[in-house]
Amino acid sequence: GAGVSQSPSNKVTEKGKDVELRCDPISGHTALYWYRQRLGQGLEFLIYFQGNSAPDKSGLPSDRFSAERTGESVSTLTIQRTQQEDSAVYLCASSFYLTGGRDYGYTFGSGTRLTVV
């Protein structure tokens, strides 16, 4: 697609429920990233996918968080047993990978605003 698409744009959920967030990257971008941004704060890295390589999960805050990506397409971020501290905007970005000569700048989606009540 023309840009990175995220859905839903807003999600309100009750504490303890599971949620699934979706990211559709730009076609041809092999790298995909998830970040979290709490209100008034910077971006916190969660997970990174590159092609068929094992994902870098080093930023996932707990085992309640997981993410999947099939090949170079859609990714889903799942948060189980949501807590109030999970409330944030979840941002997805995609880019080309580091293989010489290209602009590897990230393109971000509009984010999913998650509110846990």
Add this chain to the structure above:
Amino acid sequence: GIQVEQSPPDLILQEGANSTLRCNFSDSVNNLQWFHQNPWGQLINLFYIPSGTKQNGRLSATTVATERYSLLYISSSQTTDSGVYFCAVQYNTNAGKSTFGDGTTLTVKP
């Protein structure tokens, strides 16, 4: 991990003024990006600039990788330039993730 410091944290300008935002980083980096987050939360990539100088209209950026800093210049600022400017660095060739600074919040007054 790598430390990314941005300054100043807040900046208030009158429309038409120029400004310089700074990003310092604690280790050698493979790439560096500047982003603008508008008041609606959308992040826009301004520059991918691991080294050297780039210009795009009223905006330009310079990265001096050997001295571990980058500068973003905004000339003839407009109210639409308001928002948060983030610097993001990647320091490991085999790890695509970037570490973001805490940002500079710019307010341009008419």
